[in-house]
Amino acid sequence: MTITDSRPAVRQANTPAARPRRAGRSWPLVALLAVLSVLTVSPFVAMFIVALSPAGEPTVPGGWPSRLTLDNMLQVLETSGFLEWTANSAIYSVVSVVIILITASMAGYAFAKKRFPGRDAVLWTFLATMMVPFQATLIPTYVLVSDLGGVDTFWGLIVPTLANSQAVFLMRQFILGLPDELFDAAKVDGASELRIYWTIVVPLTKPILATLGVFVFLWHWNDFLWPLVIGQSDATRTLTVGLTILRTEEMQITLLMASAAITVLPCLLVFFLLQRYLVNSIAMTGLK
Amino acid sequence: MLVLFLIFRIFPSLGAAGMSLTNWNIGGEWEFTGLDNYARMLDDPTFWISLKTTLVYVAVYVPMTVLFSLGTALLLNAVVTMRGLWRGMLFLPYVTSFVLAGVIWRWIYEYNGLINGLLAKLDLGPVMFLERSELVLPALALVSAWKGFGYSMLILLAGLKAIPGSYLEAARVDGASAWQRFRSIVLPLLKPALFFVLVIETISGFQVFDTIYVMTGGGPARASYTLIYAIYDKGFRGFEFGYAAAFGMVLFAIILIVSLIQRRLLGRENT
Numbered sequence: 353m354t355i356t357d358s359r360p361a362v363r364q365a366n367t368p369a370a371r372p373r374r375a376g377r378s379w380p381l382v383a384l385l386a387v388l389s390v391l392t393v394s395p396f397v398a399m400f401i402v403a404l405s406p407a408g409e410p411t412v413p414g415g416w417p418s419r420l421t422l423d424n425m426l427q428v429l430e431t432s433g434f435l436e437w438t439a440n441s442a443i444y445s446v447v448s449v450v451i452i453l454i455t456a457s458m459a460g461y462a463f464a465k466k467r468f469p470g471r472d473a474v475l476w477t478f479l480a481t482m483m484v485p486f487q488a489t490l491i492p493t494y495v496l497v498s499d500l501g502g503v504d505t506f507w508g509l510i511v512p513t514l515a516n517s518q519a520v521f522l523m524r525q526f527i528l529g530l531p532d533e534l535f536d537a538a539k540v541d542g543a544s545e546l547r548i549y550w551t552i553v554v555p556l557t558k559p560i561l562a563t564l565g566v567f568v569f570l571w572h573w574n575d576f577l578w579p580l581v582i583g584q585s586d587a588t589r590t591l592t593v594g595l596t597i598l599r600t601e602e603m604q605i606t607l608l609m610a611s612a613a614i615t616v617l618p619c620l621l622v623f624f625l626l627q628r629y630l631v632n633s634i635a636m637t638g639l640k
Numbered sequence: 641m642l643v644l645f646l647i648f649r650i651f652p653s654l655g656a657a658g659m660s661l662t663n664w665n666i667g668g669e670w671e672f673t674g675l676d677n678y679a680r681m682l683d684d685p686t687f688w689i690s691l692k693t694t695l696v697y698v699a700v701y702v703p704m705t706v707l708f709s710l711g712t713a714l715l716l717n718a719v720v721t722m723r724g725l726w727r728g729m730l731f732l733p734y735v736t737s738f739v740l741a742g743v744i745w746r747w748i749y750e751y752n753g754l755i756n757g758l759l760a761k762l763d764l765g766p767v768m769f770l771e772r773s774e775l776v777l778p779a780l781a782l783v784s785a786w787k788g789f790g791y792s793m794l795i796l797l798a799g800l801k802a803i804p805g806s807y808l809e810a811a812r813v814d815g816a817s818a819w820q821r822f823r824s825i826v827l828p829l830l831k832p833a834l835f836f837v838l839v840i841e842t843i844s845g846f847q848v849f850d851t852i853y854v855m856t857g858g859g860p861a862r863a864s865y866t867l868i869y870a871i872y873d874k875g876f877r878g879f880e881f882g883y884a885a886a887f888g889m890v891l892f893a894i895i896l897i898v899s900l901i902q903r904r905l906l907g908r909e910n911t
Binding site for chain 2: 378381382384385386388389390392393395396398399402412413414483484485487488489490491492494495570573574575576577580581592595596599605608609612615616619620622623627628630631634635640
């Protein structure tokens with residue numbers, strides 16, 4: 353590179369977009385990235401091809417199906433239990449999202465803006481529970497729920513997962529950043545706590561609530577170990593657990609892949625609608 | 641909310657410690673047996689197998705997933721053409737479940753599955769990934785890495801974006817090669833993000849369960865029998881809740897140690 357070449361480049365570098373625009377079209381890198389991306393999604397593509405292949409016809413990897421059909425999916429929906437599991441997964445996820453959003457934002461508000469004796473001690477205890485992996489307390493939690501008669505019930509499935517310290521902590525951090533004057537002014541005007549929560553906290557935390565809601569939905573929809581031990585009949589069994597049952601039955605691969613494809617549809621929907629949103633929020637909040 | 645936490649997080653945490661000191665079983669009867677469970681564990685080959693399996697798994701999984709996420713993050717940072725599309729495709733597996741990943745990949749690894757089908761066209765194989773004890777852990781690690789790397793990739797990508805372009809440009813002007821720029825500018829500045837990724841992936845490595853349950857059931861011959869699988873197996877198949885709780889305490893201790901090492905190293909970083 354000659355000196356006359358590099359000078360404008362230095363000046364351009366002050367604008368962040370300038371450098372990548374020049375380097376970012378190098379085709380070997382683009383090709384490599386494209387290959388890796390295609391490899392990454394190829395298991396899903398293969399799953400959908402098999403799921404949509406007519407039964408008895410050759411399909412990937414042995415050949416290509418002559419046509420695509422929804423027959424397998426429809427047949428799976430008639431398999432005993434499948435619709436029930438789907439409904440259970442939906443209940444488990446949606447109810448948890450609603451309750452966690454409400455409780456986490458209320459608790460987050462209390463931790464961020466209210467003064468009460470022992471607040472910091474309680475907060476640190478909350479945070480400490482984040483250090484204990486759920487699997488380590490699986491057995492005592494199960495015994496506790498079982499003693500309370502919660503095995504194979506919806507409350508037994510849902511209630512223990514509502515104590516989500518990550519959600520509370522996230523809400524607290526976000527509400528901490530809201531100006532105190534807002535809350536003081538409302539109090540001077542004689543607004544009740546509930547009114548402050550509803551007219552100030554909720555509207556101002558909407559973006560973070562939406563993000564949290566998406567994550568809680570995915571966590572619950574994809575959850576496995578807890579539903580596995582608690583849901584012992586089709587009445588409370590979720591889709592992830594049901595899928596493992598179908599897997600162990602000697603099911604045709606087209607039907608198994610069709611079931612798998614159906615379970616992933618809500619995740620894909622969330623992904624396609626909210627991808628940009630999810631991507632940004634991971635970098636910002638560190639939610640996992 | 642507080643009550644909920646007290647009942648379902650804090651109480652079980654303490655309960656786990658207490659329970660691991662009893663011979664609690666399915667009937668709910670128990671008596672205090674002190675450290676018997678831990679003594680039994682030391683003599684139990686299953687425990688040592690599960691510990692070793694878990695450590696080997698983590699040792700394979702963590703470098704694999706960090707390499708995937710770092711490589712893709714660097715590429716995404718360098719490429720502009722259709723970046724959003726590639727990022728989306730690479731991130732896609734993250735929104736699905738480990739169970740789904742297990743179901744798909746079990747088929748991919750199978751005798752009639754995707755990989756062996758392709759190998760057969762080349763007159764190679766078959767390779768029974770899940771039936772060979774030396775291949776089963778790398779095969780499982782690959783599934784988890786595939787499912788999870790999108791998250792770490794985004795964290796690292798955000799870290800890369802935060803590196804001022806002018807640093808790299810200055811180095812380029814000074815004649816630094818791409819590798820030199822990576823080694824002496826990108827890597828040091830990316831260290832916090834990389835470290836965060838390393839720790840969370842180590843922890844998630846220790847927590848592997850779903851894929852093992854779906855794909856191998858701990859086999860072949862306990863070659864994929866990890867700590868959490870042991871908790872499940874002892875607790876919900878053997879119904880020895882006290883003993884299973886003791887396994888849970890070991891898992892907790894390991895994860896605590898990893899987190900404390902992280903604190904210590906991060907603390908040093910900041911001073």
